[in-house]
Amino acid sequence: MGLRLSWxxxxxxxxxxxxxxxxxxQRLAANTPFNHLGWLRAAEAALQPGQLLQVLLGHQDGKLCLCLPLVREREAxxxxxxxxxxxxxxxxSDRIALLIDLPPSAAAKVLRTIRRDLPHALLQLSEVPDDVAGDGWLRRWARRSSTFERRLTCSVPVxxxxxADRQEVSGDPRYKLRxxxxxxxxxxxxxxxxMATPENIESLxxxxxxxxxxxxxxDDEVGIFSGEQRRQWMYQAFTALAAQGLxxxxxxxxxxxxxxYRLGLLxxxxxxxxxxxxxxxxxxLGSGRVLLEALIHWGLDEGWEWIDASRVSLENSSHQLHERMTDHIEQWRLSCYSWRLDGIVLGLxxxxxxxxxxxxxxxxxxxPDATANSPQESPNAIPGHSQR
Incomplete structure (x- = not known):
């Protein structure tokens, strides 16, 4: 049976x-808390007027093999x-996995369906980890785009x-912690x-x-709870994830x-x-490092394997996990410009x-170099005459 796509x-x-x-x-190992249905349903509830949600479903042999919840909006x-x-x-959403359990040969059909039923100038997928960004699916989408951009958005310390974490950290972080x-x-x-539960999550x-x-x-209105839209989203999302112990x-x-505080998702x-x-x-007080260490020690007690910074600034990141990182994960923004006139122009x-x-x-x-190397006049210089 072939791939059947529906909206x-x-x-x-x-x-x-x-x-x-x-x-x-569950079949896809790369999934993150931001792929949980509870998180995405909360994101849907927080959509604003002018934002249209359409969910592309793909079935093969009677099994769901693809789910892409896509939002279209007009952007300046x-x-x-x-x-x-x-x-x-x-x-x-700090990191998403594309929930696609299909061979790359299906990529062209999926992209055609998206472009036909959700006409757009730009299809953009943000915070996609490197192991997904390099697969055959996106390479095929790149070849079918008028312009394709793969841009690093952050390198996340993990x-x-x-x-060994039961011992005190070495170097300068040790003295900062003390x-x-x-x-x-x-x-x-x-x-x-x-550990949040449905009973205590609201008070937390x-x-x-x-x-x-x-x-x-x-103060800068950049927090996850800033504004009614974000606050509604976070309360609903964390309540749903807390019900699953996450x-x-x-x-x-x-x-x-x-x-x-430090708030983590499992x-x-x-x-x-x-x-x-x-x-x-x-x-x-310097509480950030103390709370980070508390989170690591909690992981030791519970058998967690990794602590992940989730998202950091691409340049000049001050996340304290840089001091203890043993690896990193690259996250990318993938931009597929369509073959519509507006997509071609935007890509150009x-x-x-x-x-x-x-x-x-x-x-x-x-x-600045040219300015620094140019002759400088003294305050008493006669116009038109250089000073030696």
């Missing part, structure tokens, strides 16, 4: 094949508003949890591990969202009140260090910018 308008309706979706997710590119398609969950522990002990704060989220709101993330927190509490022995914040009044604009950008940078670098 579904929602992940939340009674006729969505939830059991088949879970079976597909300069003066133009062009249609862009992305995977549901952008931009708060740490393999071993018995100082932080002394400050925390002096003020009377205590570290607490909490109230506590950590209050800390985030008081932090610089709240949400863990290490809290620093003073007089029973949370002043700093998947197959890997804990994703998804979110952290601290109250500005307690920034000098990208190519022009990629050609122009290094030349502009080189020129900007050369200008």
């Amino acid at each position: 579904c308008a929602s992940l939340r309706t009674h006729d969505f094949p939830a059991a088949d979706y879970e079976a597909l997710r 590119f300069g003066p133009l508003g062009l249609l862009v398609v992305r995977h549901l969950g952008h931009p708060l 740490h393999r949890i071993t018995d 100082r932080a522990r002394k400050r925390i002990a002096a003020c009377g704060a205590q570290v607490r591990r909490v 989220l109230d506590a950590v969202s209050a800390v985030e709101a008081a932090s610089w993330k709240g 949400v863990c927190l290490v809290l620093l509490e003073l007089d029973g009140r949370c002043i700093s 998947e197959r022995g890997r804990v994703y260090d998804y979110n952290l914040a601290f109250e500005p009044a307690y920034r000098d 604009a990208l190519r022009c910018w990629q050609w122009l950008k290094p030349r502009l940078r080189k020129r900007q670098t050369a200008l």
